[in-house]
Amino acid sequence: MKTMKAPLAAAHERAPREAPIHPFWLRITHWLNAFAALIMMLSGWRIYDASPVFRQIVIPPSITLGGWLGGALQWHFAAMWLLVFNGIVYVALNVASGRFASKFFPLSPRAVLRDLIAALSGKLSHADLRQYNAVQKLAYLAIVVDLFVLVLSGLAIWKSVQFPLLRELMGGYDNARIVHFCAMAVMAAFVVVHVAMVALVPRSLLTMLRGR
Secondary structure, three states: OHHHHHHHHHHHHHHHHHOEEEEEHHHHHHHHHHHHHHHHHHHHHHHHHHHHOOOOOOHHHOOOOOOOOHHHHHHHHHHHHHHHHHHHHHHHHHHHHHHHHHHHHOOHHHHHHHHHHHOOOOOOOOOOOOOOOOOHHHHHHHHHHHHHHHHHHHHHHHOOOOOHHHHHHOHHHHHHHHOOOOOHHHHHHHHHHHHHHHHHHEEEEEEHHHOO
């Protein structure tokens, strides 16, 4: 009996460790969100160049998408619907599964400062990819909020007459454009830092592809 119980106990102990780090639904929604956000950013830059918010800032056409204003708008709106609906599924499943609370909380300013100092000094551990450090938690929560602001400010620009309250909450049409541009800049900065961190910890890319 002891010889039979031992393998069963060992298998039971291995099961939690062998469970996917990122479930299938998370990986699918993550990559769809990334694709939609990238399309919106590149096409948004082409739209921005047609009527710059800041005259001294012009985006090089070589890194924009759409070819012309009409084409960029078509790409932008198509990606917008993907981002909105996929984003709703992403947030809903994170909350319903309990992953949102377990992965991103607790979070405190002290923990963020501690992990930020450790990251800048090259002492931040990435041994356990199941656990997010405080800087990661803050960054992921911030980008969710940023994408929410992007959608709302974009809606205030696109349907300014139909949503006057939303437009006024943004400080008017012109301010909504500024909010939208700044939110886009935050997203671009997040993408750069995120890609840099993936380059430093390649295993994180494999786990988002394979789940393990």
